[in-house]
Amino acid sequence: xxxxxxxxxxxxxxxxxxxxxxxxxxxxxxxxxxxxxxxxxxxxxxxxxxxxxxxxxxxxxxxxxxxxxxxxxxxxxxxxxxxxxxxxxxxxxxxxxxxxxxxxxxxxxxxxxxxxxxxxxxxxxxxxxxxxxxxxxxxxxxxxxxxxxxxxxxxxxxxxxxxxxxxxxxxxxxxxxxxxxxxxxxxxxxxxxxxxxxxxxxxxxxxxxxxxxxxxxxxxxxxxxxxxxxxxxxxxxxxxxxxxxxxxxxxxxxxxxxxxxxxxxxxxxxxxxxxxxxxxxxxxxxxxxxxxxxxxxxxxxxxxxxxxxxxxxxxxxxxxxxxxxxxxxxxxxxxxxxxxxxxxxxxxxxx
Amino acid sequence: xxxxxxxxxxxxxxxxxxxxxxxxxxxxxxxxxxxxxxxxxxxxxxxxxxxxxxxxxxxxxxxxxxxxxxxxxxxxxxxxxxxxxxxxxxxxxxxxxxxxxxxxxxxxxxxxxxxxxxxxxxxxxxxxxxxxxxxxxxxxxxxxxxxxxxxxxxxxxxxxxxxxxxxxxxxxxxxxxxxxxxxxxxxxxxxxxxxxxxxxxxxxxxxxxxxxxxxxxxxxxxxxxxxxxxxxxxxxxxxxxxxxxxxxxxxxxxxxxxxxxxxxxx
Numbered sequence: 001x002x003x004x005x006x007x008x009x010x011x012x013x014x015x016x017x018x019x020x021x022x023x024x025x026x027x028x029x030x031x032x033x034x035x036x037x038x039x040x041x042x043x044x045x046x047x048x049x050x051x052x053x054x055x056x057x058x059x060x061x062x063x064x065x066x067x068x069x070x071x072x073x074x075x076x077x078x079x080x081x082x083x084x085x086x087x088x089x090x091x092x093x094x095x096x097x098x099x100x101x102x103x104x105x106x107x108x109x110x111x112x113x114x115x116x117x118x119x120x121x122x123x124x125x126x127x128x129x130x131x132x133x134x135x136x137x138x139x140x141x142x143x144x145x146x147x148x149x150x151x152x153x154x155x156x157x158x159x160x161x162x163x164x165x166x167x168x169x170x171x172x173x174x175x176x177x178x179x180x181x182x183x184x185x186x187x188x189x190x191x192x193x194x195x196x197x198x199x200x201x202x203x204x205x206x207x208x209x210x211x212x213x214x215x216x217x218x219x220x221x222x223x224x225x226x227x228x229x230x231x232x233x234x235x236x237x238x239x240x241x242x243x244x245x246x247x248x249x250x251x252x253x254x255x256x257x258x259x260x261x262x263x264x265x266x267x268x269x270x271x272x273x274x275x276x277x278x279x280x281x282x283x284x285x286x287x288x289x290x291x292x293x294x295x296x297x298x299x300x301x302x303x304x305x306x307x308x309x310x311x312x313x314x315x316x317x318x319x320x321x322x323x324x325x326x327x328x329x330x331x332x333x334x335x336x337x338x339x340x341x342x343x344x345x346x347x348x349x350x351x
Numbered sequence: 352x353x354x355x356x357x358x359x360x361x362x363x364x365x366x367x368x369x370x371x372x373x374x375x376x377x378x379x380x381x382x383x384x385x386x387x388x389x390x391x392x393x394x395x396x397x398x399x400x401x402x403x404x405x406x407x408x409x410x411x412x413x414x415x416x417x418x419x420x421x422x423x424x425x426x427x428x429x430x431x432x433x434x435x436x437x438x439x440x441x442x443x444x445x446x447x448x449x450x451x452x453x454x455x456x457x458x459x460x461x462x463x464x465x466x467x468x469x470x471x472x473x474x475x476x477x478x479x480x481x482x483x484x485x486x487x488x489x490x491x492x493x494x495x496x497x498x499x500x501x502x503x504x505x506x507x508x509x510x511x512x513x514x515x516x517x518x519x520x521x522x523x524x525x526x527x528x529x530x531x532x533x534x535x536x537x538x539x540x541x542x543x544x545x546x547x548x549x550x551x552x553x554x555x556x557x558x559x560x561x562x563x564x565x566x567x568x569x570x571x572x573x574x575x576x577x578x579x580x581x582x583x584x585x586x587x588x589x590x591x592x593x594x595x596x597x598x599x600x601x602x603x604x605x606x607x608x609x610x611x612x613x614x615x616x617x
Contacts, residue, residue, distance in 0.1 A: 044520070048523075049520050069524045073526075078517045082520070099527055143521075143525065
């Protein structure tokens with residue numbers, strides 16, 4: 001649906017470096033990355049609001065690199081909603097229809113369809129400056145949907161909203177996407193939004209796309225140390241492949257032997273091991289996990305509804321555990337404890 | 352507000368110092384109005400009936416109006432570019448636009464005279480087209496335009512800056528051309544700034560004198576006439592014109608302010 005080919009751009013502070021991306025039809029694609037990664041600029045290049053210095057943008061196979069935004073027929077939703085303050089809700093929604101010279105009865109039909117879909121019928125004659133954040137975002141969405149776009153681009157659409165409004169809008173977005181016919185490209189720095197909404201995620205860092213994959217790929221199998229850190233994995237261990245057979249490979253980490261699935265690595269390769277803190281189990285034994293180590297608890301920190309326990313077992317391990325486990329196992333600083341994890345949960349990358 | 356002032360000595364001090372400014376302006380104007388309208392009403396009435404005086408006030412108002420129209424037509428695009436884009440030399444252009452505010456009026460007059468006089472670089476070219484600036488209405492317009500355009504450009508630029516550029520971007524994605532997103536979104540949202548910038552520019556044009564007497568002493572605008580009458584007849588001859596000019600300006604600007612406020616409410 002959308003092909004971005006080797007796009008580069010330089011806009012002073014923000015620069016894009018050789019970005020290639022292939023977004024499929026009807027997909028909910030999330031571009032996830034820290035602030036300042038150039039996400040908005042990439043989205044605006046897809047929309048035609050900026051033209052790239054190098055590279056191409058194709059939509060449905062047509063080269064649109066230098067096509068003006070008004071001729072692309074894409075919907076765009078901004079974080080700040082960007083509602084026209086001099087027009088009321090209805091006039092905002094019908095703005096694109098009027099530009100297309102759609103007849104009045106057709107316009108009315110489309111508007112009533114949209115306000116019923118998004119449940120904002122009661123707002124139609126309101127002044128947009130009096131709306132709440134969630135209402136504004138729905139109006140912005142209705143305005144974008146009014147022109148029957150095949151693609152909707154959203155720049156941090158939920159970042160200016162409170163938590164409750166945000167979760168409601170996220171479920172609205174899911175419903176909207178499940179109806180089909182629209183490809184969504186959604187830029188955010190929120191991992192929560194990415195997990196809840198994305199079919200696929202593109203991780204953007206330092207002006208380029210560093211990994212594309214399903215949420216499982218991204219959050220369990222990050223391909224670089226930086227991505228692992230960004231998705232909040234602190235368990236990044238450096239090691240060396242010692243042995244390898246058909247079923248497993250053994251990696252030396254600080255003198256300890258960690259077992260992982262055999263990969264394309266050879267004996268002697270220097271590697272990094274990455275594992276999510278949720279995949280580290282604590283306890284006294286009796287699991288099927290191939291890795292088991294004795295360790296000492298370094299610290300226990302409350303993290304919302306779970307606890308992060310740091311353990312030294314020859315190398316430092318971070319485990320995320322429930323309050324109940326902390327109590328049952330009597331976990332506290334200085335206590336000896338065993339840790340377990342499955343070989344299949346380990347992601348091995350080149351160093 | 353009053354209870355707040357009582358508990359805030361700094362506010363009291365600031366209020367007193369601030370009132371000096373307001374009082375100074377009121378004193379100067381009210382003294383003149385009082386002595387003219389109350390003590391010497393006869394002379395004032397004679398002035399109202401004097402066609403030369405009325406002609407000069409009318410000339411002042413409409414030359415400044417034409418100067419403002421030129422400032423609006425040429426100033427909106429410049430203000431938009433300065434508000435929306437960053438480019439090399441932008442600081443220099445902004446500084447150049449402000450020059451008319453900082454140079455003495457007579458200096459502006461000399462500069463314009465050498466450029467626009469009949470034998471001047473630009474004056475020669477225009478005189479072939481039948482437009483003369485030296486001692487002509489167009490000279491007054493050009494002097495007023497020169498000194499007042501920075502006020503318009505500055506206000507309009509702040510107006511465009513206050514409009515979220517994402518509004519125009521969204522309009523583009525909804526199908527608006529560059530021109531449509533400008534006149535349907537940016538322009539209406541800047542209307543109030545443009546209007547008040549135009550009022551300022553017009554007021555500045557009316558108050559100009561130094562540059563005008565050098566470039567176009569004739570036909571006489573109100574300020575020139577006031578000076579001429581002051582030199583020949585003293586305060587007695589000039590003050591009634593000054594009073595009339597103030598009254599005309601004051602009423603006009605109050606009306607325009609009201610219109611602008613109503614426009615903002617819409």
